[in-house]
Amino acid sequence: MAEQVTPYSSGEEKKAQVRTMFNRIAGRYDLLNRILSLGIDIYWRNVAIRALKRYKPGRILDVACGTGDFSIAALKTGAKEIIGVDIADQMLEKGNAKMQRKGLQDRIRLEHGDSEALVFPDEHFDAVTVAFGVRNFGDLEKGLNEMRRVLKKGAPVFILEFSTPHVFPVKQLYQFYFSTILPALGRLISGDAKAYTYLYESVKAFPERAAFTDILKRCGYTQCRYKRLSFGICSLYMAEK
Numbered sequence: 001m002a003e004q005v006t007p008y009s010s011g012e013e014k015k016a017q018v019r020t021m022f023n024r025i026a027g028r029y030d031l032l033n034r035i036l037s038l039g040i041d042i043y044w045r046n047v048a049i050r051a052l053k054r055y056k057p058g059r060i061l062d063v064a065c066g067t068g069d070f071s072i073a074a075l076k077t078g079a080k081e082i083i084g085v086d087i088a089d090q091m092l093e094k095g096n097a098k099m100q101r102k103g104l105q106d107r108i109r110l111e112h113g114d115s116e117a118l119v120f121p122d123e124h125f126d127a128v129t130v131a132f133g134v135r136n137f138g139d140l141e142k143g144l145n146e147m148r149r150v151l152k153k154g155a156p157v158f159i160l161e162f163s164t165p166h167v168f169p170v171k172q173l174y175q176f177y178f179s180t181i182l183p184a185l186g187r188l189i190s191g192d193a194k195a196y197t198y199l200y201e202s203v204k205a206f207p208e209r210a211a212f213t214d215i216l217k218r219c220g221y222t223q224c225r226y227k228r229l230s231f232g233i234c235s236l237y238m239a240e241k
Helices: 011-036 041-053 069-077 090-104 140-150 170-190 193-205 210-218
Strands: 059-063 081-086 109-113 127-131 155-164 222-229 236-241
Touching: 011 155, 011 170, 041 069, 041 127, 041 155, 041 170, 041 222, 041 236, 059 069, 059 140, 069 081, 069 090, 069 109, 069 127, 090 109, 090 127, 127 140, 140 155, 140 210, 170 193, 210 222, 210 236
Parallel strands: 059 081, 059 127, 081 109, 127 155
Antiparallel strands: 155 236, 222 236
16 A cells, blocks of 8 residues: 655655655646646746746746646746756656657756755756645755755745635635545546645645745745735745845
8 A cells, every 4th residue: 555645744754755656646647737726727827927027037946846837837937948856756757758749858957856955056046936846845944945045146936835715615615625526536537546635635734825934034035925826725925035
């Protein structure tokens, strides 16, 4: 039986569990994203990219890049170089195959990398992005500090993450969908219900909105702010080094 990943573990234990989980679902990950988000994840990425575009980044680091959807969207900023890193090799394999199919392999490079031990030099990137990945970090603040280290002075970090809506009836519908419908669909399509149970549990456990911007400030970021998207189902966090 596959080991169940829990959002309440931390450090190397959680990291290993997350890696195993995403490697298991890599083959159906993109299909599941489109179905389970009803396609609204495309809108969320576009909102983030429009805001990021104002910074005119030349080189972007996409952390927890998965199969590279956000990396591809980031091309709309006009960036000349995008590097994506992830700890799940099967996700990277799918992502690099996607880049080859789209002819983007010269502009986007996806490689194995740990958010908490980035191999890049200080002040190397014009922007760092994370789409739905920070709640999977083994050590959240260590990852955020590493991302800040590789950012140039004044450069932005943009983070998309699920959050919990608080408005009736969106809150109730959201909880029912994420706790009941989503794991069932995940099991049907991918054969792995645990990954989508983890999704709901990890969102509940994550320090969202003001609590997360407080963590960004503690890590040395400035201009920390967030924007609710789709009634608060998703939040866009923005900050600068």
